[in-house]
Structure formats: structure tokens, C-alpha cells
Amino acid sequence: EPEVTQTPSHQVTQMGQEVILRCVPISNHLYFYWYRQILGQKVEFLVSFYNNEISEKSEIFDDQFSVERPDGSNFTLKIRSTKLEDSAMYFCASGTSGRSGEQFFGPGTRLTVL
Amino acid sequence: KQEVTQIPAALSVPEGENLVLNCSFTDSAIYNLQWFRQDPGKGLTSLLLIQSSQREQTSGRLNASLDKSSGRSTLYIAASQPGDSATYLCAVYSGTYKYIFGTGTRLKVLA
Numbered sequence: 529e530p531e532v533t534q535t536p537s538h539q540v541t542q543m544g545q546e547v548i549l550r551c552v553p554i555s556n557h558l559y560f561y562w563y564r565q566i567l568g569q570k571v572e573f574l575v576s577f578y579n580n581e582i583s584e585k586s587e588i589f590d591d592q593f594s595v596e597r598p599d600g601s602n603f604t605l606k607i608r609s610t611k612l613e614d615s616a617m618y619f620c621a622s623g624t625s626g627r628s629g630e631q632f633f634g635p636g637t638r639l640t641v642l
Numbered sequence: 643k644q645e646v647t648q649i650p651a652a653l654s655v656p657e658g659e660n661l662v663l664n665c666s667f668t669d670s671a672i673y674n675l676q677w678f679r680q681d682p683g684k685g686l687t688s689l690l691l692i693q694s695s696q697r698e699q700t701s702g703r704l705n706a707s708l709d710k711s712s713g714r715s716t717l718y719i720a721a722s723q724p725g726d727s728a729t730y731l732c733a734v735y736s737g738t739y740k741y742i743f744g745t746g747t748r749l750k751v752l753a
Binding site for chain 1: 674676678683684685686688691731733735738739740741742743744745746
């Protein structure tokens with residue numbers, strides 16, 4: 529069964545460094561998402577992406593964050609200058625329909641900022 | 643603004659009990675609702691998806707119901723087992739291109 533994959537599973541970085549989290553969505557999906565979950569807190573929406581542009585973003589998704597679909601198969605989340613509070617589990621999701629469809633979630637990347 | 647609440651926050655039951663987890667949401671104009679399981683430090687495992695036109699979905703020992711008009715969903719787990727111990731998350735999709743998650747119910751099933 530097709531699934532969303534994410535790499536790496538765990539990333540450790542120093543504060544101020546740039547990180548890129550990678551996701552490979554399910555191949556026929558057109559809608560892509562990033563969520564994050566700070567330890568002990570809710571899963572929160574970051575950004576949705578369709579047709580090579582951002583559909584919606586939350587207030588968390590500030591200028592330090594960017595998303596890209598560089599090659600038609602990968603979907604990346606870049607954090608330009610990481611802060612301690614960026615430490616979280618980041619989940620990628622993909623779906624076939626923006627308005628009413630199901631989203632399929634990847635296993636997550638745990639980001640630790642030291 | 644859609645808000646999702648899950649009650650109870652934590653639950654501890656002896657093995658074999660049937661139990662009910664509750665999820666409530668403030669805006670009834672939803673497209674679907676999904677229940678997930680999350681083991682400590684791990685990802686999200688989708689358990690059941692209920693479309694807005696459906697009243698319930700079943701998978702094995704799990705049954706999820708949806709009452710859109712009252713803004714409620716329940717996840718029923720029959721004959722609970724220690725392996726069911728995890729956090730259960732409810733997420734609501736309102737067509738604003740994102741899921742809104744509840745804070746979850748931490749379930750512990752005692753052997």
C-alpha cells in the first residue's frame with residue numbers, strides 16, 4: 529500500500545543552523561501539508577501546498593519557514609535559522625482532494641535543536 | 643474558529659473493559675473526522691475516517707460514530723487489551739485545507 533515517507537527520522541542541529549526536512553508524498557496526490565507537534569502538545573497545522581504554491585499557512589509559519597516541491601516527487605520544509613522552540617516532531621501529509629479528502633500522514637521527523 | 647476537545651485527557655482501565663473516548667468540535671460544518679493512534683515518541687496511525695455523510699465506521703474492535711449536528715464523535719474500543727495503550731487523537735477537517743487536532747486521550751490498559 530502506498531505511504532508517505534519522511535527523512536531523516538531524527539535530526540539534531542545547533543541553534544541558528546538551517547535544516548531541510550524531506551517528504552515523499554504518495555505519487556498521485558496533489559495536496560501536501562506540514563504539521564508539527566511540540567512534545568506533550570497538540571499536532572498543529574503549519575502549511576498546505578497545491579499547484580506549486582502555498583494554499584494556506586498558520587501564524588507559526590513565519591519567514592523562517594519555507595516549502596518547496598523541487599523535483600515532482602519530494603516535498604521539503606526548510607527552517608532557515610533554527611531556534612530552540614523549533615524542536616518538535618514534524619509530520620508531512622498528502623491527499624488527493626483539498627476540500628474534502630483524506631490526508632495520509634508520514635511517520636514524522638523528530639527535530640532537536642540544541 | 644474550529645476547536646477540538648477530547649475528554650477524558652487520560653484513562654486507565656483493566657484489560658477486557660469496553661471503553662468510550664469522546665471528541666467534540668465547535669463548528670459542525672466539517673467534511674470528515676479522523677481518529678488516530680499515537681504511541682509515545684512515534685507517528686500517527688490512522689484508525690478510522692468518517693465522512694460527514696456517515697454516522698459510523700467500524701474496524702475490528704473499534705467503532706467510531708459521528709453526530710455532526712451536536713459536534714461530537716466517539717471512539718468505542720471493545721474488549722480492551724494492553725496493546726491498546728497509546729494516545730488517541732481526534733482530528734477534524736473543515737475544508738480549510740487542514741486538520742484541527744484535539745489534545746488526545748492517553749489510554750492505559752492494565753493487564
